[in-house]
Amino acid sequence: MSIGKEPMIKVQQITKSFGDVVAVNNLSFEVKPGEVFGLLGPNGAGKTTTVKLILGLLELDQGEIEVFGLHPEKDEVEIKKKLGYVSEDPLIYKSMTPKMLFDFITSIRDLDEAKTTEKLRYYLESLEAVEYYEKLIATLSRGNKQKMQVIASLIHDPDLLILDEPLTGLDAKSAKVVKEIIELHSERGGSVIFSTHILEVAEDICDRIAIIDRGKLVALGTVEELSKMADKAGADLETIFLKLTQQDESVNHIIQNLRKMFHNDKKK
Amino acid sequence: MILLRNKVLYKASKRVYKEAVLHAQLQSAGSNQQRYLERIEKDRIARSPDIIYKLLATIYIASLTFLPILSVFSMYRQLSEGSSFEWLNFASGIVNGAFFFIQLVILVVFALMLAWGIMSGGPYEWIHTLPFSRKEIEKIGLLTFVRSINVQLIAMTLVLPIGMTVAISLTIGPYISIWKILAIILLSIVLSLVNTCFNIGILIILSRKLAIVMEEYDFASKKASFIRIGTMFAYFFVSMFIFSVVNIGIQNLDAFYGLNGLSIKDSTLISNILSFVPYPFSSGYLLSIFVLDFNGVAPLTIVGSVIGFLFHCLITFLVIRKALTILRNISSPEIKRKKIMRRKTIVEDIVTKNLPPVRAFMKRDLSIITREMQQIVVLILPIMMPIYTAITGYVEDFHVIYGNTTVTVYFIIMMVYVLTNTMAMIVSTTTIETGGETIMAALPINERDKMKSKIPYFFGTIVIGMLLSLLVMIKSPIFIGTLYLTLSFLLVFPIIGVAGLLLKVRLFGKFRHKYVVEEIKGKYKFSKYVLIILLISLMMVMFIFSAVVGYWLIFTCEAVCLVLLVFTFNYMFPKKEWKVKYLF
Numbered sequence: 001m002s003i004g005k006e007p008m009i010k011v012q013q014i015t016k017s018f019g020d021v022v023a024v025n026n027l028s029f030e031v032k033p034g035e036v037f038g039l040l041g042p043n044g045a046g047k048t049t050t051v052k053l054i055l056g057l058l059e060l061d062q063g064e065i066e067v068f069g070l071h072p073e074k075d076e077v078e079i080k081k082k083l084g085y086v087s088e089d090p091l092i093y094k095s096m097t098p099k100m101l102f103d104f105i106t107s108i109r110d111l112d113e114a115k116t117t118e119k120l121r122y123y124l125e126s127l128e129a130v131e132y133y134e135k136l137i138a139t140l141s142r143g144n145k146q147k148m149q150v151i152a153s154l155i156h157d158p159d160l161l162i163l164d165e166p167l168t169g170l171d172a173k174s175a176k177v178v179k180e181i182i183e184l185h186s187e188r189g190g191s192v193i194f195s196t197h198i199l200e201v202a203e204d205i206c207d208r209i210a211i212i213d214r215g216k217l218v219a220l221g222t223v224e225e226l227s228k229m230a231d232k233a234g235a236d237l238e239t240i241f242l243k244l245t246q247q248d249e250s251v252n253h254i255i256q257n258l259r260k261m262f263h264n265d266k267k268k
Numbered sequence: 269m270i271l272l273r274n275k276v277l278y279k280a281s282k283r284v285y286k287e288a289v290l291h292a293q294l295q296s297a298g299s300n301q302q303r304y305l306e307r308i309e310k311d312r313i314a315r316s317p318d319i320i321y322k323l324l325a326t327i328y329i330a331s332l333t334f335l336p337i338l339s340v341f342s343m344y345r346q347l348s349e350g351s352s353f354e355w356l357n358f359a360s361g362i363v364n365g366a367f368f369f370i371q372l373v374i375l376v377v378f379a380l381m382l383a384w385g386i387m388s389g390g391p392y393e394w395i396h397t398l399p400f401s402r403k404e405i406e407k408i409g410l411l412t413f414v415r416s417i418n419v420q421l422i423a424m425t426l427v428l429p430i431g432m433t434v435a436i437s438l439t440i441g442p443y444i445s446i447w448k449i450l451a452i453i454l455l456s457i458v459l460s461l462v463n464t465c466f467n468i469g470i471l472i473i474l475s476r477k478l479a480i481v482m483e484e485y486d487f488a489s490k491k492a493s494f495i496r497i498g499t500m501f502a503y504f505f506v507s508m509f510i511f512s513v514v515n516i517g518i519q520n521l522d523a524f525y526g527l528n529g530l531s532i533k534d535s536t537l538i539s540n541i542l543s544f545v546p547y548p549f550s551s552g553y554l555l556s557i558f559v560l561d562f563n564g565v566a567p568l569t570i571v572g573s574v575i576g577f578l579f580h581c582l583i584t585f586l587v588i589r590k591a592l593t594i595l596r597n598i599s600s601p602e603i604k605r606k607k608i609m610r611r612k613t614i615v616e617d618i619v620t621k622n623l624p625p626v627r628a629f630m631k632r633d634l635s636i637i638t639r640e641m642q643q644i645v646v647l648i649l650p651i652m653m654p655i656y657t658a659i660t661g662y663v664e665d666f667h668v669i670y671g672n673t674t675v676t677v678y679f680i681i682m683m684v685y686v687l688t689n690t691m692a693m694i695v696s697t698t699t700i701e702t703g704g705e706t707i708m709a710a711l712p713i714n715e716r717d718k719m720k721s722k723i724p725y726f727f728g729t730i731v732i733g734m735l736l737s738l739l740v741m742i743k744s745p746i747f748i749g750t751l752y753l754t755l756s757f758l759l760v761f762p763i764i765g766v767a768g769l770l771l772k773v774r775l776f777g778k779f780r781h782k783y784v785v786e787e788i789k790g791k792y793k794f795s796k797y798v799l800i801i802l803l804i805s806l807m808m809v810m811f812i813f814s815a816v817v818g819y820w821l822i823f824t825c826e827a828v829c830l831v832l833l834v835f836t837f838n839y840m841f842p843k844k845e846w847k848v849k850y851l852f
């Protein structure tokens with residue numbers, strides 16, 4: 001692995017709109033080598049859009065992104081050689097089997113057959129997915145598709161992992177294994193961008209967390225720093241999270257209305 | 269109250285039926301499901317593809333009415349022309365048997381897709397969560413199935429009685445007693461009903477068998493792929509077959525009856541044996557015997573066809589009973605699925621292979637193509653269409669001679685086919701790329717390799733189709749002219765294909781610093797496609813024009829185009845990616 005002191009990812013004041021919707025609004029952060037960086041925010045906050053911008057899958061409106069000191073749009077191929085990506089929806093070929101898929105990936109990435117085989121066996125075993133190796137991807141459950149995606153992102157020992165809600169659909173055991181892999185990966189000096197809408201997961205895994213809401217950065221810091229902020233306000237992290245993302249009032253409102261509705265039904 | 273309840277069930281069966289239609293469509297759409305779903309959102313016709321199948325099947329079945337009518341006409345004509353009674357009985361037994369069998373084939377082939385959808389049991393799952401009793405759900409199951417073939421059923425039961433009534437009243441009607449006429453009509457109604465029941469039963473059993481194979485978890489198996497390709501071929505062959513039966517039948521039925529091809533002894537012997545065969549010949553002979561005269565037919569044939577038909581009734585009864593059990597099981601909450609024993613993957617089986625990128629792309633494409641109905645069609649069409657045209661006798665001896673070149677109408681038709689097939693191929697080779705977006709997004713892909721892997725398709729099936737159709741028309745008077753033309757055009761097909769492909773990539777795939785095979789710029793889709801079609805048609809016209817001038821010009825044009833294509837390809841997809849420049 002070729003990892004120096006330079007940040008793996010540099011994101012500077014990026015903005016991206018879809019028509020009237022500003023999905024990412026003037027966002028800046030850096031990800032250092034060996035760091036697990038969390039993108040936390042409610043649904044529609046702009047996490048996936050940010051991730052796709054970093055990957056060069058979407059065009060930037062404004063700002064600048066550097067990955068490994070390279071330009072994601074111009075040096076796409078160079079960057080992708082050292083990167084693993086788990087997307088939000090496992091849009092992997094439905095009419096292929098994992099076997100075909102991994103053969104394809106091995107070929108395109110030009111990986112060593114023996115080494116890759118060994119790793120693949122290991123990963124499939126540890127995620128308990130061996131039996132799906134020759135089944136059609138279309139027939140796999142959401143969780144098993146996700147496992148295949150996770151393995152596909154790891155198989156070439158990338159320096160950088162970009163994981164967009166990677167634990168969706170995984171059972172507790174597999175989730176634990178994936179968390180462990182993330183930890184080992186970062187111990188070895190690799191970086192991770194980890195996008196999630198679940199606070200506990202971010203708290204559990206990430207070294208630093210960026211809380212974003214409606215495309216804007218609302219808080220950035222280590223878990224301790226964010227917790228301190230919460231303590232100062234005399235609340236727990238969840239309350240702070242809801243407050244920061246301006247969801248606290250609307251949640252209370254919704255809960256009140258629900259209570260009313262259930263109550264009325266009972267009376268009848 | 270009960271009536272009201274039945275109405276509810278009927279409504280429910282409509283929902284289940286719609287669900288099954290969608291299910292069947294999605295299954296054949298394979299990885300294009302997303303695209304398909306988007307399409308049916310906008311397009312109402314795309315939502316009911318079943319109507320097309322129903323319509324086609326009904327037209328085909330109805331067009332069979334001519335068979336018994338013509339058959340009766342010819343029989344009586346040839347009887348007076350001197351064909352032996354025994355030969356006519358034999359011949360008409362065969363023709364009637366064929367009539368019953370063709371009905372079955374048409375029904376099965378055109379209803380199979382839909383029947384799969386129903387038989388998978390999937391469409392019933394939701395119904396079970398609603399407050400229906402078991403019995404009611406069974407009823408819904410039957411109603412749904414009947415719905416899927418309702419029009420065909422009506423056509424199938426009516427064709428023979430109507431055909432026979434017309435035939436008899438126009439031929440022997442005036443000379444025989446009213447009782448005999450009624451007997452013949454009654455017989456044709458009975459035969460029609462029994463065979464229709466038999467056909468339904470067979471359809472249910474067959475489609476359940478196929479549904480088991482196609483059952484989702486076994487979707488990837490070789491067997492399932494084979495069946496999918498098989499049905500696809502079946503559609504073509506049945507269409508071709510019916511077309512030929514109508515065509516050849518009308519022309520040659522009379523000659524067949526007049527052939528008098530077997531001696532009286534042989535005809536009787538074969539009739540005696542065949543009449544015992546319950547399906548389809550016993551029905552065929554029974555009809556034949558009634559239409560001819562009892563007195564002239566060998567007693568053994570009469571006995572044989574009666575015994576054969578009784579057996580046929582028994583078989584039909586068993587088939588229907590089995591079919592009903594299947595329907596009951598299908599609509600029950602726990603589908604009694606045959607457990608398919610499968611080998612368990614063990615860790616030692618896991619081996620990955622590293623292929624050169626272009627081959628890896630091709631392998632991926634082929635594995636997708638062979639599992640998707642639509643893609644298979646695109647691959648098969650270029651082979652089927654020319655042969656189809658050559659066989660169905662549209663090879664008119666019409667041609668224009670310019671100098672040394674013979675341009676035939678047949679060849680012009682072929683060129684139109686080539687254009688449509690080329691377009692279909694362009695669209696399908698590029699749509700393969702959607703469906704695996706997230707994997708592709710993370711891979712360091714060289715677009716040049718990806719693009720290279722698409723080119724062999726344009727050298728493949730279209731060229732093979734043209735050559736095969738030449739074989740079919742080897743005896744035709746325009747064979748030599750078409751042969752020269754086809755051979756000199758062999759390179760034209762791939763040239764036009766690749767040119768169209770590059771054009772499509774240029775119009776749809778301009779993606780920041782490079783061109784990509786995927787559709788990125790989806791705006792003005794229609795105009796862009798029109799532009800592509802116009803330009804490749806123009807190229808085609810240019811080539812045909814050069815063929816008129818002389819072969820030397822075709823070859824010159826081909827050489828120039830080839831050089832231009834290679835140059836354009838390297839320009840759009842250079843070896844080193846960072847040098848990519850835009851065209852225009």
Ligand SMILES: Nc1ncnc2c1ncn2[C@@H]1O[C@H](COP(=O)(O)OP(=O)(O)O)[C@@H](O)[C@H]1O
Pocket residue numbers: 018021022023041042043044045046047048049050
């Ligand atoms: N392709 C797109 N076209 C239009 N709007 C989009 C598109 N992708 C995302 N958006 C919008 O951008 C916002 C952020 O979406 P996303 O990044 O997916 O959020 P998250 O991943 O945090 O849930 C949402 O309002 C979403 O509707």
Ligand SMILES: [Mg+2]
Pocket residue numbers: 044047048049088164
């Ligand atoms: Mg998201």
